Amino acid sequence: MDLTDEQINRYSRQIILKEVGGIGQKKLLDSKISLVGLGALGSSTAYYLAAAGIGTLQIIDFDTVEISNLHRQILHFTKDINSKKTTSAADKLRSLNPDCTIEIVNDHITPKNSKVLLKDSNFVIEGSDNLPTKMLVNDTCINLKIPFTIAGVLRFHGQIMTVVPENMTSCYRCVFGDITEGDSSMSCSQAGVIGFVPGVLGCLEANEALKYILNIGELLTNKIMYVDLLKNRFDFIEVHRNNKCIACGDDAKDLVGEVNYGGLNSCNE
């Protein structure tokens, strides 16, 4: 597939980079990335990935837009209140870049559908606001051997890590343990968040996906990047794969369908 003159123009400022070029741009156009969550993290991630010319974005969210989302969820506008987040996001993303095919999933991701939804992805972006979903995405992607990145935000803080199952890098469970029950921590609605934090973290997630697909630079594997925008601190915490991890350890088994993911197990029933 040759790039059209319009595509060359559209992507010229990244094609020009040594790390991208026409070959890299074609890889991006041939790739599929799935996004779990179209809130604040997903908004910035989806925007930049669509703009970068990712060929297919699968966007997964069950929720509708509320007015209290708008200070941070930049894909959704005032006119979109009460609309499905997927529909609202798809409108903007298609308008931004017709090269990018948007696949909509208006549903919860659950142990029953997670493998089917994520199996054809080259990379998965986790951008939900709850730990059970993060664990489900972690376990599903490890089982499917799909690389993924997980970010979380609260107040002025954020954290992000990337997992490449094929390279046996540390997974989310290696770091955060065997969380099998929902409601194990505060969510944004309980603790508040400043809008720019998920903006920054969402961009970092998009950057991880792009670097993986182009096989360039360094990924945030075996480390957690911790961001404190109140104090402008960006710290890296080294983490290690746990041989006894129930998701990726030496005796790990497929956890999806086996463990309790809080309320997610009963969604869609």
Added chain:
Amino acid sequence: MSSMGESNYKGSIQLDIRGKTCPLTFVYTKLALEELPKGKILEVYLDFPAALKNIPESCKTQNIAELLEIKELHSDKPEWIILLKKL
């Protein structure tokens, strides 16, 4: 419009980017070079003066081609040919 074709210059490939300005001049040159085997020569026809410096410099920085020669196409019209060897 840009166009590519065979050239009479020792089996080289021709790229016509007259009408293009920087940085698109380099983008088209880079895309053309990506398609060529190592050692092949690319003749770039252009009319944007700044590209005479920018294209060879960018090719050198990214280590994708070596500048062989810059030739004037006409004595009365600002058009040139840059000869680049794919690295």
